[in-house]
Amino acid sequence: MKTKKFEKFGISPSLLGFGCMRFPLDENGNIDEVESEKMLDKAINAGVTYIDTAFPYHNGYSEPFVGKVLKKYNRKDHFLATKLPIWEISSKEDAKKIFLDQLERLGVDYVDFYLLHALDAKKWQTVLDLDILSFVDEMKKAGKIKNIGFSFHDEYATFEKIITYRPWDFCQIQYNYMDIDIQAGDKGYALAEKLGVPLVIMEPIKGGSLATLPKDIDAIFKAQDENASTASWALRWVASHSNCKVILSGMSTFEQLEDNLKTFNREDVNLNEQEM
Numbered sequence: 001m002k003t004k005k006f007e008k009f010g011i012s013p014s015l016l017g018f019g020c021m022r023f024p025l026d027e028n029g030n031i032d033e034v035e036s037e038k039m040l041d042k043a044i045n046a047g048v049t050y051i052d053t054a055f056p057y058h059n060g061y062s063e064p065f066v067g068k069v070l071k072k073y074n075r076k077d078h079f080l081a082t083k084l085p086i087w088e089i090s091s092k093e094d095a096k097k098i099f100l101d102q103l104e105r106l107g108v109d110y111v112d113f114y115l116l117h118a119l120d121a122k123k124w125q126t127v128l129d130l131d132i133l134s135f136v137d138e139m140k141k142a143g144k145i146k147n148i149g150f151s152f153h154d155e156y157a158t159f160e161k162i163i164t165y166r167p168w169d170f171c172q173i174q175y176n177y178m179d180i181d182i183q184a185g186d187k188g189y190a191l192a193e194k195l196g197v198p199l200v201i202m203e204p205i206k207g208g209s210l211a212t213l214p215k216d217i218d219a220i221f222k223a224q225d226e227n228a229s230t231a232s233w234a235l236r237w238v239a240s241h242s243n244c245k246v247i248l249s250g251m252s253t254f255e256q257l258e259d260n261l262k263t264f265n266r267e268d269v270n271l272n273e274q275e276m
Contacts (some may be wrong), residue, residue, distance in 0.1 A: 001047025004245045006198045009147065012080045016042055016264040017050035017200065018043050020066050021057045022250035031058050031065055039096050039257050040069050044078065046261050050246045052200075054083040054117060055102060067106035079106060082137075082201075083117035083151060091208040092135050099139065113200070115172060120154035121153070124162055133166065151202065152184055159184045163197060172200040175244070176210060177237045179203070187235050193243040199248040201238050210234040224275065232255075232263040233275075239268060240270040 003012040025034040040051075051070065057060045063082060070078065082102055089095045103109065114136060116127055127133065139145045145170035152159055163171060173184040173194060180186045192199050205211050211231035213221075219229050238247050251257045263269065 001049075001241070001261075002103045003049075004242075006245055008169070008198070013050040013077070014048045014264070015245075015247060016043075016048055016235075017052050017081075017246040017248040018048050019202070019248040019250035020051065020053040020062045021062040022252045023058060024061070024252050031061055035064060035254070036175050037063065037069050037259055039251065040066075041072075041255055042254070043261070044073060046265075048261075049078045049247075050081065050113075050200075051078055052081040052113075052248050054115075055085045055088070055098060059069060063105040067108065071107060077109065079112040081113035081115065082106065082111055083115040086119070086123040086132070086133070089126070089130065089132075092130055092132065094136050095130070095132050099135075099144075099266075103144065110146060111148045113170065114139070114148055118153050118272065119150045119158075119162060120152075120203050121158045124158065125266065128162070133151075149200070150187075153181065156184060159188045160191060163188075163192060163195060168197050170198045170200060170203055170245075172248075175199070175201045175205040175238060175241075176204050176206045176234055178206055178210065183244075189241065189243065198245045199241075199243050199249065201244050202248045204238045204247050204249065205231050205234045229259050231259065233271075235260065235263050236269055236271050237276070239264075240276065250255060250275050 001013040005017055006011045018040065022133065024032040024104040026032045051066060053066045055063065084095060084098060088098060130228055136145060136148050140148055149168055149170040149172060173188055175189060177188065189199065213230055221233055227250050234245060238244050
């Protein structure tokens, strides 16, 4: 499994991260725990070490399910990420209550990567108004958070304002070969790289749309490599950017997981000049 180093911290999570927002569902619309556990086990045994969940995923059931599965493994062998839902809080005490609840739901003493979830201009103002940054700093000082970051959904100007406000440990942005001028985009990538802020990438396949292209466009990719999935090209495009340290994939089927593992286990995960 390919890894990239977070130079500031001397850690090297897997380049492929398991996004826990789109687990397969049972007939009642709940997490199919048998199939989902099978997928997590396969991923972890194949070298995936970055596991990303959040407070609201699967109506609040993602965190406790993920925590239960990870109990089988050595805590120090994986990096666990979760997120603070800014829209759910109206005080610093609310943030503390949710965070401590998250630790309990996950069954852990600390979180490796803790994000202020889905920041935009309005949520960022809430963070400032409620002094949430001092709270997460306090939790980091207490050893309950290892790295503080944020995930982002807004325009570049807001991204610039947030990422330059303080020395973040990392941040998470939407980035794929179709979205270079959307949200943070190429300019956000360049700014994060300039500031030395490592990037975790979400939506590398644009919610799955870059895995199911029109036949005439898909044929162009197949002509280059008939054995490579269309999705693999999108993942490799992101992987070719040196400051993209973890690439999240919200996998819903075992087949998607196997295809992603194939992509990130290849020798030439970065695109060469012609492929790019």
